Amino acid sequence: MTTYKIERPRVEEGLIISSFGRQYIAESNKKRYQTVSKGKKTEYVVGDIVDLQIINDTQAQIMELEPRKNLIYRSDQNRSKMIASNVDQVLIVIAVKPNFNINFLNSCLLACESGEIDPIVIINKSDLAETPEFSEDIHNLYNKKLNYQIIQLSALDNCSELHQILQNKTTVLIGQSGVGKSTITNQIHPNANARTGEIAKYENSGTHTTTNASLYHINETSDLIDCPGLQEFGLFHLDVSDTAHYFPEMRELIGKCKFNNCIHVNEPQCAIIDAVNNKIIDKRRYLFYTHLINRLQQKKHY
Ligand SMILES: Nc1nc2c(ncn2[C@@H]2O[C@H](COP(=O)(O)OP(=O)(O)O)[C@@H](O)[C@H]2O)c(=O)[nH]1
Ligand SMILES: [Mg+2]
Ligand SMILES: [Zn+2]
Structure with missing residues (x-):
């Protein structure tokens, strides 16, 4: 008697770690796959958990999207576009220099509240002479009145306080140009090699940004989602009444x-x-x- 082995397509759970237009890279069991999606309509974002049907060593097909815990958006010509999902916390980096904008901070906090994501405000550049007064102002309103967590540091010195905070979480870093995001990224993820002290071309180019997020593993259980050129979270999906x-x-x-x-x-x-x-x-x-x-x-x- 002959037994036939029936070849069944292998299905694994995967994590979307980067996207280029409609091309997605997914990771499963420490392997990376270029993916093709089954339907035409579905859009995925970095952080999504999907069912992958493995085609071969380098390719897989996205079969299904697991429900998202949350979603953050960027604004794009007065619309909100999805940028990342399943985010645990957002570090909002601010600094007295080059130009603090309070409404930037307010809009980040609002995006976190509406996405049910924990925000942490990082006051960077504590070495600057102007920082103590600035910091007191920020603490009085955002911590004492509104109860947001604030951490003050100098990324030029070290970011050791952040290591604990990043543990077992997926984190997104946001801030205006020049506040020190790339400096912080390099401190917490030395392989990132983020270029500091420069304004990426798209950062100040006005409306049409082409931000692509990528997910990096800081360690086995902690991830950082990097969104280069992300200037602002999108809020246009909100309802006036909410x-x-x-x-x-x-x-x-x-x-x-x-x-x-x-x-x-x-x-x-x-x-x-x-x-x-x-x-x-x-x-x-x-x-x-x-x-x-x-x-x-x-x-x-x-
Ligand atoms: N004085 C001071 N300068 C900093 C600190 N962190 C970053 N910088 C400087 O601020 C500039 C902008 O930093 P960068 O990381 O590129 O900011 P990004 O635009 O938010 O990515 C660079 O010249 C950094 O060296 C800090 O803690 N103190
Ligand atoms: Mg930068
Ligand atoms: Zn009223």
Whole structure:
């Protein structure tokens, strides 16, 4: 009697570690595969967990996408585009120099709140003479009032405080140009070889960025997703009526306004506007809120 071995396609769970347009590299059991996707419509992002049907040593087909824990977006011509998924935390790097922009920080925090991702604010360049005053200001608002975690360091010196924070997590680093992201990346991942002190061409080129994220293993259990040229998280996918929920200082006041569909911009007897007038809510944060609402209301016109 002859037995026939039935060749079944092998299916493995894989992780998308980089993308180039619609080409994805996936990793499974420490092997990397160039992938082709089954359907035409599905778009994947770095961080996605997928079922891979192994074709040969270098190629695999993406069969299915596992549900995403969360998703972050970048903004692209007044739209939000997916950039990475299944992120545990975002390190938002800020520095007093070259040019701190408080609304950049606010928009990063908001993206984290809406994506249910833990943000940690890194104040870099602690060696600079201007940093103590700047840092006190940031601590007073973002830590004492809003309860965000803040770490201060000088990446030129060392980033040892970050090692513990990166353990067992998938982390994304974001910050304005020149704050020290590449310097930090090289400290925590020496093989990254990120070039420092230079502004990548796409960073200041205006609207159309071609950011491709890549996932690096810092160690067996800790990953860093690098998004070179990522200038801003996208917020255009937010709904006007949900936005206040992502401001911790507004959250507890929602439902206390006169109108239950209040968006807290110019309605009478608004609990949030009252809190701004009574200096319970920081004016700079509220201005950021109204500015964002304004842009979200206009987006349908683009
Ligand atoms: N004084 C000071 N300069 C720093 C520090 N970290 C980075 N820099 C400098 O800031 C500049 C921009 O750093 P880079 O890592 O390229 O910033 P990126 O644009 O965010 O990637 C470089 O000249 C760095 O050497 C720091 O902790 N203190
Ligand atoms: Mg850089
Ligand atoms: Zn209101």
